Structure formats: C-alpha cells, structure tokens
Amino acid sequence: MTFTDLRSDTVTKPGPAMRAAMAAAEVGDDVYAEDPTVRALEEYVADLFGQPFALFTPTGVMANQLAVRLTVPAGGELVLDADAHIVAHEDGAASAQGGVQTRTTLSPRGLLDPADLARLIRVGNPYTVGTDLVAVEQTHNRGGGSVYPLERLTAIRELVSGYGLPLHCDGARIWNAHVATGTPLRGYGALFDSLSVCLSKGLGAPAGSVLMMPAEYEAEARRMRHRMGGGMRQAGILAAGGRYALEHHVERLAEDHEHARELAVLLRDAGFAVADPETNIVLVELGERQPDAAAIAERCRADGVLVSAFGPRLVRLVTHMDVDAAGCARAATAIARAAKG
Amino acid sequence: MTFTDLRSDTVTKPGPAMRAAMAAAEVGDDVYAEDPTVRALEEYVADLFGQPFALFTPTGVMANQLAVRLTVPAGGELVLDADAHIVAHEDGAASAQGGVQTRTTLSPRGLLDPADLARLIRVGNPYTVGTDLVAVEQTHNRGGGSVYPLERLTAIRELVSGYGLPLHCDGARIWNAHVATGTPLRGYGALFDSLSVCLSKGLGAPAGSVLMMPAEYEAEARRMRHRMGGGMRQAGILAAGGRYALEHHVERLAEDHEHARELAVLLRDAGFAVADPETNIVLVELGERQPDAAAIAERCRADGVLVSAFGPRLVRLVTHMDVDAAGCARAATAIARAAKG
Amino acid sequence: MTFTDLRSDTVTKPGPAMRAAMAAAEVGDDVYAEDPTVRALEEYVADLFGQPFALFTPTGVMANQLAVRLTVPAGGELVLDADAHIVAHEDGAASAQGGVQTRTTLSPRGLLDPADLARLIRVGNPYTVGTDLVAVEQTHNRGGGSVYPLERLTAIRELVSGYGLPLHCDGARIWNAHVATGTPLRGYGALFDSLSVCLSKGLGAPAGSVLMMPAEYEAEARRMRHRMGGGMRQAGILAAGGRYALEHHVERLAEDHEHARELAVLLRDAGFAVADPETNIVLVELGERQPDAAAIAERCRADGVLVSAFGPRLVRLVTHMDVDAAGCARAATAIARAAKG
Amino acid sequence: MTFTDLRSDTVTKPGPAMRAAMAAAEVGDDVYAEDPTVRALEEYVADLFGQPFALFTPTGVMANQLAVRLTVPAGGELVLDADAHIVAHEDGAASAQGGVQTRTTLSPRGLLDPADLARLIRVGNPYTVGTDLVAVEQTHNRGGGSVYPLERLTAIRELVSGYGLPLHCDGARIWNAHVATGTPLRGYGALFDSLSVCLSKGLGAPAGSVLMMPAEYEAEARRMRHRMGGGMRQAGILAAGGRYALEHHVERLAEDHEHARELAVLLRDAGFAVADPETNIVLVELGERQPDAAAIAERCRADGVLVSAFGPRLVRLVTHMDVDAAGCARAATAIARAAKG
Numbered sequence A, B, C, D: 001m002t003f004t005d006l007r008s009d010t011v012t013k014p015g016p017a018m019r020a021a022m023a024a025a026e027v028g029d030d031v032y033a034e035d036p037t038v039r040a041l042e043e044y045v046a047d048l049f050g051q052p053f054a055l056f057t058p059t060g061v062m063a064n065q066l067a068v069r070l071t072v073p074a075g076g077e078l079v080l081d082a083d084a085h086i087v088a089h090e091d092g093a094a095s096a097q098g099g100v101q102t103r104t105t106l107s108p109r110g111l112l113d114p115a116d117l118a119r120l121i122r123v124g125n126p127y128t129v130g131t132d133l134v135a136v137e138q139t140h141n142r143g144g145g146s147v148y149p150l151e152r153l154t155a156i157r158e159l160v161s162g163y164g165l166p167l168h169c170d171g172a173r174i175w176n177a178h179v180a181t182g183t184p185l186r187g188y189g190a191l192f193d194s195l196s197v198c199l200s201k202g203l204g205a206p207a208g209s210v211l212m213m214p215a216e217y218e219a220e221a222r223r224m225r226h227r228m229g230g231g232m233r234q235a236g237i238l239a240a241g242g243r244y245a246l247e248h249h250v251e252r253l254a255e256d257h258e259h260a261r262e263l264a265v266l267l268r269d270a271g272f273a274v275a276d277p278e279t280n281i282v283l284v285e286l287g288e289r290q291p292d293a294a295a296i297a298e299r300c301r302a303d304g305v306l307v308s309a310f311g312p313r314l315v316r317l318v319t320h321m322d323v324d325a326a327g328c329a330r331a332a333t334a335i336a337r338a339a340k341g
C-alpha cells in the first residue's frame, strides 16, 4: 500500500536534484570547521536573517538546546509558553542535560501574551531565581502552525529588552511564517538574539538545522555541539541538501498552506471541529462521541493514511511537498471513515 | 537599635524551654538512622499526618527537592504553579541537580485551578514528555499566605489520580492552613503522596523540616539526603527543638494570623493596597507614585523595621511569634513614613 | 547491651559542657548571614588556617561538594586519587549534581604521587577536556588515616600551581594530621585554595563542617549551599557545639592515636594483617581463610562491638573520644573471636 | 598548497563510488525508525559483531555517551583508564549531561591491567558508590593505536562478569584491531555488552557511528538519541556511505598500518623517540631540547603537513586512506625540519 503521510513535514524526502547536489558537495572535516559546504551554508543562512553567526547542527533539537544551554546556566531559568516544542518534544533536554529550569504559562495557540510574559519574567536576587532567557516558537507546532503577528513579537522583544534579557526563537518552521505573512526573514532575524531554523521539515532536506547566535558564542557552541554528539565530520553532504532546499523550496510552502486550508474545509464539511489553519498544520479536535485520537490514527493507517495522535482527543495533520491535493482529499476521507468506526 | 523583623517567620528564635529540650536530647548517628530523638520526631510527624514514613532534613529546600527528585527522573516533568517556592526560591535545584523539567502556569494567589491543571498535565509517549509529578503549596508563600480550600485540593487530587500521578505538597506553612481553617492535619495528609513541613518558620525551631513519602523510598531518600549534604550525625539536638515546637507552637499561630489582619487594617488605613491576609503573610502592592519596594525596605530598616522587597513593587511582611501587636503597629507606621519618602 | 562503637569517629556525642554551650548560643537567621555564633565560628576557623573566608555547612559532604562545584564547571574535571572520599562516599554528587568529571589514579594509602599527578593533569583545548581542580585528602580515610608528609603536599602544591590550577583539601580529619605531625594548621592552610574541615568526627560536635575558600566565592557559595538544601536558619546552635569542640577537643586526638596504635598491636598479636596506624584509623586486611568483612562485622555486633566492613575483606576501626583503652581491648578480643567463627 | 593531513583519520573524504551510493539511497524518517537504509546498516553491523541490536548515530561521541548513560544512572560510576577517549575527548559529556562519575587509573598505552581493574571496581552499599559499568577502548587512541590482546580482554570480561557488571567497548577503531590481529569481529563482539564503532574514521564515510547494545534498550536508546539531538530524519543518505565503507574499506586498513610503520622508521631514523605503531597511529615524544608539539605542528603546517599536538611534548600522526607512502615521507621530512627549527 502507498501511504499518504501527513504525520509531519519531517517525512519529506530529497528528490533527484537535491541528491545530485549532495553527491557533488565539496567536503572537509567540520569538527575542525573545515567543511566548505557547511561553512557556505552557515554564511548563507546567517545572511538570510541578517544574523552574525550560524552553526549547522544535525537536528533542530540540538540547535534549540545549544541556544538554551549557551545562554542559561544550570539553575538558571528559561521562560516560554507551556506548549512549546522545547518543553513538549525535546525530552526535557534543557533540564536533563543543562540543568535549566523552565517556567511557562498556558497561552492560546501557544502564542505568549506580553502581559503574561511580564508576570512570568523575574529579576533574580540572592533568594530568588531570575529569568535568563525568553523563547518563542514561530510558527507554533502545538498551537497548530499558528503565527505570531510581527507586532506581538515586537512587543515581546521590547519587554524582554527592558529586562536586559536575550530572546530566542525556535524557528523550525519560520519559513512557513515568512511565506504566510510576507514578513521578510530579516524582519524576523532582527528580533532575536538566537534563532534556530530547520532544513528537514517543509524544506525537504534529509537532515540538519541551523542555529544563529551572537558570534562570541562560536567557540563554546562548537564545543557544546561536540559534547552533545553533533560534531559530524564531512557534514557538507547534508549541508548541500539544505542549501538546495533553501534555494528551491521556500516559496513553494505556499502550496502546503493552500493544501492545509483545503484539508480543513473538507474536514469541517465532514463535521469535524477544525480551526482555520494559518500555515501547514491542521488540528482536529475530536468530540466526546468520536473515537479517540489513537483509534483514529490506527484506522487511518489501515486505510493508507498516516496522521499523528497529538493528544488524547487531538489529531494533527501536516501538509508538505510530498503530499498533493489528492492526498489531502484521501486523508479527509479516511479520517471521516475512521470517525464513523 | 532593636529591630522589628517581619521579613520572614524564619527569623523566629528558640526560647529557654526549647533550648533546654535540645540540650537534654538523647542523640545517635543519624546517618546510620540511630538518633533516637530524630527517629521519634519522624514518627511523631508521620503520625500527625497519617503518613507512612518521615525523614528529617536540615531545610525545607532539601525536603522539597528530595520529594521531587525521588519521584521524577532526569528529563521527567514536574507540573506546578508559576509562583511556587520550588521554582521561585530553591535556586533551580530540581533542574540544576536533578535534571527535572518544570512546567507551570500563572494562577491567582498561586493556587492552581483544576481546569488549568488538566491542560498542563501531559501523558508521555516516545515523542512527548509526560508529566511525572504535580505539586501544590499550602499555604502559598508568594500568593500571600493564601490557602487552598479543601475542596479545591480534593478536586486536584482526583484529577491527578485520574492520570495515575503522584501529588506533592510543599507544606512548609501547612500549620498555618490547619490553624486558619480548622482542617485536621490528617485531612491534608490523606491527600498527598509526599508532603514537606517546616519546623523553623512559624513554629520557631532553629532548623529542620520533615519530608513524608511512601515508605518504599526510605533507602533512596536517605541516600539522596546524604548526596545533597544533609546527612547530619547527632541531629537529635535539632530534632528536639522541632519536637518542642510541634508540641507548643502550633495553636498559637492563630495569634500571628490575628496580627497579620491587624497589620493589614493599619496599612489599608494608611492608604496601601493590601489584600485580606488569609494567614500570617501580608503583601503590600506599591502604586506607581510610591517608592519601589527596595526603597521602602531600606527606609524601614533605618527606622528599625525589617520587611522584604518581594518584587519590584511588592513588599512582604510576615507575622510570627517574635513580633507582637505593638511590633506590627510599629511596622505599619514605618512603612507609611517610608512611602512618604 | 552497651556497644563499643568503632565504626567511625562520627558517632561521637556531645557531653554536658558542649550541650550547655549550645543551649546558651546567641542565634540569628544564617540564610541572611545574621547568626552571630555561626559568623564567629567561621571567622575563628578561617583564622586557625589563615584562610580568607569560611562558611559553615551541615555536613562535610556539602563542604567538599561546594568547593568542587564552585571551582569546576559542568563538563570540567577534578583530578584526585581513586580512593578519595569524594569519589567513594559522596554518592557521586560532584558528577550527579554538578556535572563534574572526576579523573583518578590508584595510589598507595590514597596519597597521590606527584609524578602520577603530572601524568593526570591535562591542559584543555577545544578538543580535550582540561583539568580544573586537584584534590587531596588529609588524613586519608580509605588509606587508613594516612598522612601526607608536608613535603609531598608542598611538591603537589608547586606542581598544581605550575598549571595555574587550584588545590582543594578534603580535611575532614586534618586535625588528626595536625596532632600526629605537629604541623601547624596554618602550615596546611597556606597550601590550599579551598579546604573543608569537619567538626563532628574526632572533635565530637553533633554536626557541621566548615569550608574555606577565596572570599570572592562568598555570594555564590551561600547560594549554592541554599540550593543544596544547606541554608539552615538559627544554625548557631550547632556552631556553638563546633566552637566548643575546637577549643577543647583538638589536642586530645593524640589519645585516639595512642588507642589506635594499641589496637593495632593487639590485633597483630592476634594474628591479623594490620598496618601501623598513622592516626586514628585501623585497617584490618582479612586473609583468604578468614571470614569476610561482613561476617566479622556481624559477629562483632553480636558481641557488643561495632566495626565497619570497608571492603569485601577489609575491616575498619576508628578510635575516638567515646572509646577508651578498655574499649579497644574489648574490640580486639571480639574481632579475634569473630575470625575464629 | 596541497596539504598532507595526518591530524586524524577523521579527515577521510568520500570518493565517487561512495557518493553514488549515498545519492541512490532509499530513505525514510529515522525518528520513526522508518529509514530502510539506516535499518539495513544497523542490521548489517549488528550481524558483523553478532550483537542483538544496533542504532545509527551521527557521531562516535553520541554512540559512546548513549551506552554510558543508558547503563549508568546519575550518581553511578563508570570505571575506565585515565586516557580513554570518553574522559579525554568527549567534553566531560558523561558527567556533564548524565551525572555519571568516572573513576580511572593510569595504564601503560591506555590498556587496563586486570589487577588494577580489580582494585578499581567497587561493590556499592548505602555508604559507598558502586561501579556500574567498565569500559575499554580498542584500539586506544591516546595509547597510540594500541591493541588489547584478546587474552587481556577475555580476562577483563571474566573479572567484570564476576561482579555482574556490563562491559562497554569504545570500538571507534576496532576495525584496525581486527585487521592488525586477525581477530574476527564476532570474536570482539562476543566480549562486550555494548560496543560503539565508527564509520567516518579509517573507513572513510562522511559521518556516523553505530552503537550495539542489548535489544531491551532500544526504546530508551532512541529516546536518548533524540534528547541529545541525534534524531536525524532521512539519515539513510549517511548510512549508505557507511555501508559502502564497510563493504569496501575494512581490509585496506592494512595499508594504513604499513604506512604507519614506515613513518615510524623514517622518524626514528631522523632521531625521534617513536614507539612501534601497532595500527595506524604514530606518537612522537619530543625531547627537552626539541621544540614543543605546538611549535612542531605550526611549522609543519607552513610546510604543507598537518599533524596534531596531542600533549605539550607529544605529536600524533594518523595514517588513513587519503595519504599514501609519499605523503608519509613528506610528513617525516617536514617534522624533521620543524624540529631543527
């Protein structure tokens, strides 16, 4: 059976042109910072966002965790929303490996409200833990691919700067926000002290993320990347795939967004509670009379459609370059059938 | 100058009878679990709350941290309110030393709402961090000595049990809740899987807390206490002070509550925004036109009155056995004078 | 049954005069650094060793761990001997709570050889972990109360200084080295960047150690002590016991050393392999034909004598102020009987 | 200038056939364990060593660290030699991220002596840290590519089994030991509970290692790999390179060993102290009258030859598939010239 896979945009696979680019990549030993294709990718991405320094990492988890751990000492505090990828899907790494305390609040669609943030941030003193870093996620995965409006981000930036604190963006899917809103990448880049972006989700590269940070962190970032097990040698093979993705697959994310909207319409027509997708993620909230998410996912799989059980009664579908409109229609049909049992 | 010290109820000092009890204590080596006075105190406290096992610790931080670390693995998650002592005043210990991820939400007066809690708790799977422990604080320090009504605690207990999770209570000042509400200690004890109580705050012992947990944790709790540096030898000296405090200083907390109410009236009369104190803590919110908390604290000190700057515009006063009604009046006067500049 | 307890000198109990001193102690809140008896003890001990700053801690584990963690970052390295208390009896705390890597070598009687130390210390670079701290133990517990000769310590100091590294001394029983060799405490104090000393072993106080370090660590040391759960409030009660011990129980350690020598003679006469004790610890190596250490300890206990099984075939006896010559004779007899089975 | 690069065998680059294999690789999402090329590589490697389970990782550091952290709890102990890669070149990761205590001893050529090991291993009890894991390194990097004889490994295995403990092998260069000694890979595989092997050193793949462990660790290993940031998506691209390397580049390591021997002869002829290389690593110990290692490395670089300063007076040269006999001769000449200054 051929599967229509909407579990995540991570499942995207490299096509022939990207593969050719990887096969032709000039490489070196990136632990010695001598892989020319990696270095070129890092400079290319830094330039896209107007950031001073970039470092290639095997995964987005590593990119986020490097930003957090380089900025927050053990026993220090990271403030973010309670549904952020960093606290939901990174295995507690910031705390487990870096000793970082996370402090969060529940926020609609995962988007922090500046007023809540003002209540969360704390100035440290000898008897009180102070906040060391604030993080936002753009677009927000668990929020359903939700997008922070630029004004909200700007307000957060000002608030955070008022405390003299750095602001991190988990921008794994910032490309989707850029395409959905038209905000230039440099417009986002100017707001953050550190920023991680992913090459292997909607962009379709096989692996790799890029972390941007102030340049003074370079030595420590390379060291920490090595400690975490991310010091790959001839990483230019992967970097070449990422570069190809950046040059060819950003603008086409608009198609994924279009597919997501179509999928939402089909699902709503079939009687499901589905919010308007802002980008490429569709969340389906299951009612009390419907099967739970795990059952839906299992039945859809039997029908050739893969979706994620994202909560007991929450199904997530993610559109991407390897699924077309017909695939979305197939998925909507399968879910409707699954819900009927 | 003699100071009226309302910074905290931790400043309470042992009187002659408590000192005599300590001097007469039979002792042994508590690392070998052979100090009879410590053992007796542990059994006494466990019995007060109807809990199966108790362990003496040098401090409340250690008691809370033991409960968290024995229950939550590194990379696991503790859910609690965003102003809890555990995330505000324990130096990030759960994360820094135990690798525990904390996930929180802002709550009025620090008291978790069961509906919010239901949104916070997460069932883990291979791709998602699951919650391992939920904690409440009774009374709530940063919430202004606020008290969870028994029904709210019962609802939280049911919710948490529905997920098969344990519930911890930071009960440093649970004595105040008991006295203020009349809820029996065993009524509280029945609700929690683990519970820490403090002997050196309102109760007036020089040092020490007691942690209660399921008895199967005993060996690991002793080990972890030793690792944290809490394996004191002839600790019976301190335990004797705690025992005296428990036998003589619980009911008198009602006086502290009365003093707090009087202090609040005086401060309100003087034009300050002060909520009705539920127990022995009075929080004064300073207006934009008033000096900030640090300035108030500094001026009061010059006037012989010690208070805590608990936030940029928040002053905390805590009543206790070493301050009488006259002391409270003196404090109210000093604060009023300080606010005028 | 009355026990003769030679398991450790930690079992020493406070007598009437020490208890009276504790009962009379003036106290304050030591988390605010306001306990006068604690402050006086800290200054007294710092002065004894000619060190700039001292901090009272509940236990020796906490004192050592503070020194290590304040000096070595997570991922940094502590070099010491393979049988040091820090790696044998502190529950892996430096690594578990501070992320510190320990690197060791086996050394006769636990005393590091400068030539081995030179091979162990490593200068860090981007690809190699460098050493951050070296530690010695004086006297050495698992080495059998062995004493570093001053010349050896001086050679180690010079070697370590040549690398620009700090040197820590776990001086839990440095009093015994001082009394055994006549080396002034300031002679030891001058050699170390940080130094922990214990009040509750041979000196007989109920609890407490003192850490000495450069004064610039004070704020961080208080913070870390609080994080570890060592921020006791009216700790002056314990500090008064420690002060009494320092003023009355140092020189008498010579008696314990004499008792250890007598015990060794008795045990050798009874056919055991026993090295000459240098201070107050006697190690008995059991032969293949003798019962193992656990069996010896169990049989002695039935005979009213408590000893430690310190390894599968190693028994440790520690003399102290609560055991006299008759007690030592009783112990020798019990061990001989136990070995016969 | 074209460089002759003997800094490490990590600098090896993929050739056309390996690149073609990578470009043609069938891929899937390896976080979902669905990448067929990764799965096939894992099975292939597990079969080579007769091990039950294998997991692909981006780097050897991650493979080693997974083995350590899955086997040793925080506060537990790993015993190994003092020059092991795990404590020299992995940035303290076991301690920093896993809270693991390392205990080591100095060993000639990095090869543990069973008698020393017997003294290092400790059985835990409530007051003593016990050993949880023993590790060896085959071949040993800092030992100069030294090879454990099979009998020594077998003796260590028996000793370790006697304590009921697992034995890990850092087998980054176990291929070299296999080729140098003729010991079958399964002969090694049978000795270890866990084993990491590297594809990107002498074998010439661009990146990747493989960890073998008991199959019951699979779920936790995947989780921990994700937490460390090693959950790459379409990792089959890299796995295809590793598979090609395994099928084509193992036996040719004999050439590297031959080159190392030739290099050693040339260097000895030029007056340097050089031990007989056992595999592909040549260590040059510089005398007091010669320039130090950093100076040698710098001068060689100016001469087009890259070598590693491996200690203040220690130079390391590593032969590999991208350097031929002429390159080795060039290197020997450059070093001789550099030493003359």
Ligand SMILES: [Ca+2]
Pocket (backbone or CB within 6 Å): A009, A010, A011, A012, A013, A199, A200, A201, A204, A205, A206, A207, D233, D234
């Ligand atoms: Ca992909």
Ligand SMILES: [Ca+2]
Pocket (backbone or CB within 6 Å): A074, A097, A098, A099, B096, B097, C074, C097, C098, C099, D096, D097
């Ligand atoms: Ca840590």
Ligand SMILES: [Ca+2]
Pocket (backbone or CB within 6 Å): A096, A097, B074, B097, B098, B099, C096, C097, D074, D097, D098, D099
């Ligand atoms: Ca940890």
Ligand SMILES: [Ca+2]
Pocket (backbone or CB within 6 Å): B009, B010, B011, B012, B013, B199, B200, B201, B204, B205, B206, B207, C233, C234
């Ligand atoms: Ca008190």
Ligand SMILES: [Ca+2]
Pocket (backbone or CB within 6 Å): B233, B234, C009, C010, C011, C012, C013, C199, C200, C201, C204, C205, C206, C207
């Ligand atoms: Ca004692």
Ligand SMILES: [Ca+2]
Pocket (backbone or CB within 6 Å): A233, A234, D009, D010, D011, D012, D013, D199, D200, D201, D204, D205, D206, D207
């Ligand atoms: Ca390579």
